[in-house]
Amino acid sequence: MSARLARVPQSPAYHRLARRPIGSLFSSPGWLAVLTSTYGFEISASMACEADNIEAAILYSRISDLRGERIVSLPFSDYCDPLVDNAQTWRELVQPILDFGLPVTLRCLRSLEPLADERFSVVGQGLWHGIDLTRPEEEIWAALPSPARQNVRKAQRSGVVIRETRAIDDIRTFHRLHCHVRKSKYRLLAQPLAFFENLHAAFAADDSMTLLLAEVAGEPVAGILFLEWCGTLYYKFNASTDQAFRPNDLLLWEGIRLGRQHGLEWLDLGFSDVGQPGLVRYKRKYATEERLITVLRWWPQGYLDRCGEEAGRTLGRITHLLTDPAVPDAITRAAGDELYRFFC
Numbered sequence: 001m002s003a004r005l006a007r008v009p010q011s012p013a014y015h016r017l018a019r020r021p022i023g024s025l026f027s028s029p030g031w032l033a034v035l036t037s038t039y040g041f042e043i044s045a046s047m048a049c050e051a052d053n054i055e056a057a058i059l060y061s062r063i064s065d066l067r068g069e070r071i072v073s074l075p076f077s078d079y080c081d082p083l084v085d086n087a088q089t090w091r092e093l094v095q096p097i098l099d100f101g102l103p104v105t106l107r108c109l110r111s112l113e114p115l116a117d118e119r120f121s122v123v124g125q126g127l128w129h130g131i132d133l134t135r136p137e138e139e140i141w142a143a144l145p146s147p148a149r150q151n152v153r154k155a156q157r158s159g160v161v162i163r164e165t166r167a168i169d170d171i172r173t174f175h176r177l178h179c180h181v182r183k184s185k186y187r188l189l190a191q192p193l194a195f196f197e198n199l200h201a202a203f204a205a206d207d208s209m210t211l212l213l214a215e216v217a218g219e220p221v222a223g224i225l226f227l228e229w230c231g232t233l234y235y236k237f238n239a240s241t242d243q244a245f246r247p248n249d250l251l252l253w254e255g256i257r258l259g260r261q262h263g264l265e266w267l268d269l270g271f272s273d274v275g276q277p278g279l280v281r282y283k284r285k286y287a288t289e290e291r292l293i294t295v296l297r298w299w300p301q302g303y304l305d306r307c308g309e310e311a312g313r314t315l316g317r318i319t320h321l322l323t324d325p326a327v328p329d330a331i332t333r334a335a336g337d338e339l340y341r342f343f344c
Contacts, residue, residue: 231265
């Protein structure tokens with residue numbers, strides 16, 4: 001088998017490959033479609049094909065913008081493991097990507113082959129947490145630390161109501177909440193509303209998207225947006241503006257129950273920056289497994305892009321200005337619509 005570079009085919013052959021254990025939501029056809037429709041990224045793959053089957057693939061997007069040219073696998077994804085199962089296939093498929101002569105960035109959770117490739121350097125790490133949903137609900141509840149159970153009960157006693165929804169208007173409400181939290185807590189811009197609307201179009205029709213909203217007296221104070229793929233429930237976005245009633249613990253507990261009701265095996269809690277210890281503690285209360293997500297980068301020999309580096313620093317300064325508390329939320333949201341695509 002030889003490597004072939006092409007756009008990722010929307011075909012039964014790719015669907016079969018994407019459902020292998022090394023795959024994830026972030027290599028699923030729906031996720032790739034959302035990245036393309038929102039940002040115009042062309043998602044390609046270096047593939048090993050035999051007859052009508054795709055035996056292995058490395059997904060990537062070649063990006064050219066004000067930050068320069070680069071290759072990312074994949075933009076705005078918690079991780080995206082190469083869909084390969086041995087070192088020889090990895091080297092055969094990655095070489096045509098390296099031949100572009102551009103910086104290449106990967107985020108790997110389960111794949112070992114890239115980590116063993118001496119040409120790539122570790123440039124960052126994050127934590128991944130997962131929850132085993134195959135246990136009985138009573139066993140999951142009993143295994144939670146006492147503070148988590150107390151917070152769930154406190155929220156229930158305080159009148160927090162969890163509402164399950166897939167309505168597009170509720171998705172838009174959650175997006176406003178999400179943008180406000182990103183701005184006020186982290187001084188960061190949020191993904192554009194179009195991204196959430198495209199997620200809805202790709203996943204809601206077959207109930208693979210669920211929004212759990214925590215409401216007090218009918219007003220949303222927190223929410224978690226979940227996506228489903230191949231037996232796993234993905235905790236993709238969270239936002240909370242009220243900690244007095246501890247809505248986040250109740251939301252995650254109801255997310256666990258949702259996953260079990262849908263017959264799923266895992267709840268994927270996604271990427272956590274080690275610089276966010278509060279988020280890590282929150283996930284560790286529920287997780288049954290913790291792993292590293294490793295960010296790898298390959299640099300062409302002698303490669304230097306001073307303009308791209310300066311553009312990155314300028315974007316950081318602009319973000320700090322646009323997330324100042326004095327800036328109206330509507331302006332910050334509009335800035336995210338225009339600028340977020342450059343952060344990949």
